[in-house]
Amino acid sequence: MKLLFIVGAPRSGTTWLQLLLSQSAHISTAQETHLFNEYLVSLEKSWRSHANDVRSRGLQSLYSREQFNSLRKSISDDVFKKILEKKKSASIVLEKTPDHAYFWREILELYPDAHFIHLVRDPRAVVASMRATGKEWNNAWASAGISGLSKLWLSSVRAAEKIPRATSSFRELKYETLNIDTLHDTWSWLGLEETREAAASAFDACAIKNLKTTAAGPKFQPWDVKNEPTAMLRKGDRDAWKSELSSSDIAIVDSICGPVMRKYSYQTIGQGTPLKYRAYCFAEDIARKSENSARHIFRSAKRVM
Template sequence: MPIPEPAPCARPVFVLGCPRSGTTLLQLMLHAHSRIALPPQTRFVLPAYEGRHRFGDLRDADNLAGLARWITECEETRFHELGLDAEVIAGRIAGGPPTLGSALGIALKSYAESHGKPRWGDKRPAYALHVDEILRLFPDAQFVHLVRDGRDCVASLLGVPWWHRGFHEAVATWAQVMDTTRRSARRLGPDSWHELRFEDLVADPESQLRALCAYLGEEYAPEMTEPRRLAGTAVPARKTRHRRTHGALDTSRAGSWQLRLTPNQIRLCDAALGKRLVRHGYELSGAVGPDPAELLRYRWVAALRRAAHTKRRVLDRLARMGEPGPVAARFGA
């Protein structure tokens, strides 16, 4: 008797990383696969989870319909950028399983279906600090973590108009993402966590994407190495900072921190991020130590970020005790 072939994988895929690490590029590469669809960056998964008490028990039809309207009609969710019929998707959510994960998954899955693809998921850098929440919503999720040289991420953050938190906060952000994702990787293991470097992805996309497809249980698709073919439709026009996704893969930005950061900034980055940079294969500049006052300021900012993260986790644990209804998605493929 012939051995049946294994069923194609249908686990949702979530791309995450530090802001400005190249996650939009990776989203486009995955979206180019014939079986995978990742939408433009949405804003409804985490806000819905954090506001789940406000939506009430979704086993009540009116509450589920209210959640459906919030997902599909509110400007802040960016649902409109998915190009889907809001009324149709709201109806699907209202008629679907009465859990938060199911409602959110229906919206994301509908985007994949609109492209004729069975695999769905989402991309957002912030998910790096919210892996536990994503797993509560989608227990079978697979995570893809894109790492970029922390100094390049810092330099890039300082160059975007929406970053108003300053240099020390940018350094602390990369450090926190690296520490948090390292713990997630250890806990989840290679079946649910895959990590790759931005620099390797743009220098040798085929080998990196082959390894990524193997992790996802998918056949490698050569068209994944040409994400620019999709940038015009899969990246919202408002995202002018992602214009490089419209061109060929560019390796020139790797290591550009040497020109974009000041000597003092480089010294602090090496001191604050040194072990993490080396752990991920990046060479230090060899510069002398930073000003002690600057290092102290960084440590204070980093401590505040860690305290805020710990507080959020504690509050989430408390919020779970009085949840109005089930959270995890209940559908399969």
């Protein structure tokens, strides 16, 4: 069983890529598991919190580090086994949780032969999409603001950029250049002998308009895609951000993500640093200083008491 992890900033097209790849009969996938960033991370945090316990409490009194890793791996092995069972002809398990970009070390610790695909998308398109979906889903993206969403893209990309330092089983793709040949090449990279015609068929089946219907949709649907929230499957228009973001919004994204986005050939167009962003940074700095001051006063009061 080969393991493949798709990572990237949220709203970068990772779900679309997941569906495209899973049109191969040899790849089985499922909804985002959040296995490493939510479930297994709690075990790891607990292990570390007891590492220097003066009373030797915690699982360290029962397990060596190697045995503890085996315990964690038994959980993830079972999860991947269940994903593999969804498609009898599959030999590759594809897991797509964008936030696993931050947990590649934990993944490689348990699965040193794991493969990774990092999908990158123009941060302005990502920010526009996160803001739109955040409003519909009423989640943290809705209140993060353009600055916060830009920093989320930057943080995710920087985290994923570290993966190839630890493994050669890494491939980086851009959303804007995903096409039939890219899909076919990626299948080949995974050791699959799929035809270019199969890649073309997968692209047609996974077109946004077809994902919203039952008849014309993908042959392999790991979950009922048409029942996803409305904002989950948006236009698929690569330049929609140009009409969805104001010039000030674009300038903020450019100011924060500029050096990294230019590395991926996304040209900045914002002019300078907008007044709105400078005001935001000033307010953020004041809030941070106030919070630090409050903590200092609280610690001083505790010492007095």
